[in-house]
Amino acid sequence: MATILDGREVSKIYREKLKKEIGEYKSKGYREPALAVILVGDDPASQVYVNNKRKACQQVGIKSLFYHLPEDTSEEKLLNLVRELNEDPEVDGILVQLPLPKHINPQKVIETIAPDKDVDGFHPENMGKLIANLDSGFVPCTPLGIKILLDHYGIDVKGKDTTIVGAGYIVGKPLSVLMLNMDATITVCHIYTKDLKKHTLNADILVSATGVAHLIKEDMVKEGAIVIDVGISKKDGKIVGDVDFERVKEKASYITPVPGGVGPMTVTALLLNTVKAYKMHLELS
Numbered sequence: 001m002a003t004i005l006d007g008r009e010v011s012k013i014y015r016e017k018l019k020k021e022i023g024e025y026k027s028k029g030y031r032e033p034a035l036a037v038i039l040v041g042d043d044p045a046s047q048v049y050v051n052n053k054r055k056a057c058q059q060v061g062i063k064s065l066f067y068h069l070p071e072d073t074s075e076e077k078l079l080n081l082v083r084e085l086n087e088d089p090e091v092d093g094i095l096v097q098l099p100l101p102k103h104i105n106p107q108k109v110i111e112t113i114a115p116d117k118d119v120d121g122f123h124p125e126n127m128g129k130l131i132a133n134l135d136s137g138f139v140p141c142t143p144l145g146i147k148i149l150l151d152h153y154g155i156d157v158k159g160k161d162t163t164i165v166g167a168g169y170i171v172g173k174p175l176s177v178l179m180l181n182m183d184a185t186i187t188v189c190h191i192y193t194k195d196l197k198k199h200t201l202n203a204d205i206l207v208s209a210t211g212v213a214h215l216i217k218e219d220m221v222k223e224g225a226i227v228i229d230v231g232i233s234k235k236d237g238k239i240v241g242d243v244d245f246e247r248v249k250e251k252a253s254y255i256t257p258v259p260g261g262v263g264p265m266t267v268t269a270l271l272l273n274t275v276k277a278y279k280m281h282l283e284l285s
Contacts, residue, residue: 001249001250002248002249002251002253002254002255003153003253003254004254004257005149005153005255006257006260006261007145007149007256007257007260007261007263007264007265008260008264010152010268011264011265011267011268014268015056015059015060015268015271018271018272018275019059019061022060023061025282031282032063033063033274033275033278034062034064034065034090034091034092035057035064035091035092035093035094035270036066036067036093036094037053037064037066037067037095038067038069038078038081038094038096039067039097040070040071040073040096040104041070042071046098049097050066052267056267056271057271060271062271062275065091072101073101073104074103075103075109078100078104079108079109082096082112082113083112092119092281093277093278094118094119096109096110096113096120098170110123111124116277118138119141119270119274119276120138120140120141120270121139121140121174125137130178131177133181138273138277139174139178139273140170140174141266141269142170142171142209142262142265142266143171143174143178144269144272145265145268145269146175146228146230146265148268148269148272149256149265150226153254155205155226155254157182157183158183159183159184159185160185161184161185161187161203161204161205162185162186162205162206163199163202163203163205163206163207164186164187164188164189164208164209165190165196166189166207166209166231171230172190173188175207175209184205187199187203196220197219197220200220202222203221204222204225204226205225205226205228206221206222206226206227207228207230208229208230208231208243209242210242211231211232211233212231212242213233213235213240213241213242214235214240214241214242216242216244217247217248218244218247218248218251221252223251224251225252225253226254226255227248227254228256228261228262229241229242229243229245229255229256229257229262230262232258232259232263239258239259241258243255245257
């Protein structure tokens, strides 16, 4: 029976530390950190994510600035708002909630955010710093959250065969680089991978980030594997992950639940990145 990697509990610990740290800076007369969150349109899932991020900011003492723009906002108007926030010395982080409406090019928006305010870690400069293994950039929030979770439970990835299912820009690609920097042996699978089960069965650490409900079955997981479920979708009215949790937990040594595993860690990583940006901007140690 697997040990549950409890993202909610680990998040509480890190958020308490951040709250204390921010409180100490404010007691010395510094301003509070500030995160600007931009939501374009009324996508229900995006609204939930934005609300969670804003609540988390409030918990630790980060000022949350919220810009809710209509669905038909032009790309240029959004880019101009981002440029204004880039120039604002009171703003430490800028987050544009994805996905964006179809008429807006997300890559253009990501590249417009100043790299030192890109707390999502998606700007090419920050991705480049991740590849170069430099600490001065921002690591995308979900991969960073997974790293913190593994570290907290004392799981050393060095030399471990690690299979990541999903090669997206938000999780799969940056996570593969981050874990390679941690000396794991990496296999990345995607929609064109010929024999998925062959790769997943070889994994000491299996990460799935596809959003396909219960894609990873018990017979695809090696005995004693560490299973990280990043996916989130609905099945029979319930929120479920990529992994068939109830069956796989009997075989794995560690497993993340959905919800309550990687999700809270992603938000906590965003808070950590925002405070990192704040300290850089105010030149605090």
